[in-house]
Amino acid sequence: MIKILVDSSSELTKKEAEEKGFLFAPISVNIGGREYRDGVDLTKDKFYDLLVNGGEFPQTSQPSPQAFLELFEQAKKNGDEVVAILLSSALSGTYQSAVLAKQMVDYEGIYLIDSLTATGVIQILADYAQELIEKGKSAAEVAERTDVFKTRVHAIAMVDTLEFLQKGGRISKTAAMIGELARLKPLITLTEEGGVGVIGKAIGKNKAVSFMLKWLEEHPVDDAWPKYSIYTSGTENCGQFEEKLKNHGIETMGRLQIGTAIGTHIGPNAFGIIYVEKA
Secondary structure: OOEEEEEEHHHHOHHHHHHHHOOEEEEEEEOOOOOEEOOOOOHHHHHHHHHHOOOOOOOOEEEHHHHHHHHHHHHHHHOOEEEEEEEOOOOOOOHHHHHHHHHHHOOOOOOEEOOOOOOHHHHHHHHHHHHHHHHOHHHHHHHHHHHHHHHHHEEEEOOOOOHHHHHHHOOHHHHHHHHHOOOOOEEEEOOOOEEEEEEEEEEEHHHHHHHHHHHHOOOOOOOOOOOEEEEEEOOOHHHHHHHHHHHOOOOOOOEEEOOOOHHHHOOOHHHHHHHHEEE
């Protein structure tokens, strides 16, 4: 049997992953000296409450090689093959932990994909990989095709506040203060290199939405694939964006809440879309 493995940056909880038949590796989050396992004993709503009201900036850490080793050894024992679709190596050491675990387990049935992305994009990739398995493709074929397909799946979002980019050291305190006064709204995406990149800056939310709609015209949505609106906490902005998308002929299948991997840095009230671009 071929098993898909995802980490919690996919925004799936352990329970949701297991319901899909996926293996699951949680990212750890330390807030105020307490350690949480993302998607296991830390919900997204609880995370944002701690992010905004907890007083201390969260520290995330990748699953250990040992955590992956245990999953790989169990797969080896069961005679299963594993296709692991993991958080971008440009954002975390998660992929490297899995590489080390694969070397330790000494089993050829482990296929690792550096997704070069995060959040619900990984869900789309995992669901695609599962479809390939159901069509009878080998683990090697599943890994190869999914690795190619990942270049077509995109996430774009508007950051509502610069506070958490500043707290995370991504911008200076002065830049954050000036940006907030100017109502600056950065537009971000996950780049081809797997990092978070700024694709534009807008003054105010309405101009930010217009920017994203223009981006979608230039990088058109393939309606044959799933598309989801995304948000951090607070759904008002996301709901308004969904209406704008609908007016432009883009109907999302549902909402996905952004979790710790990206949410730590972009904070509450962010929103955007995940979709597959036309080939």
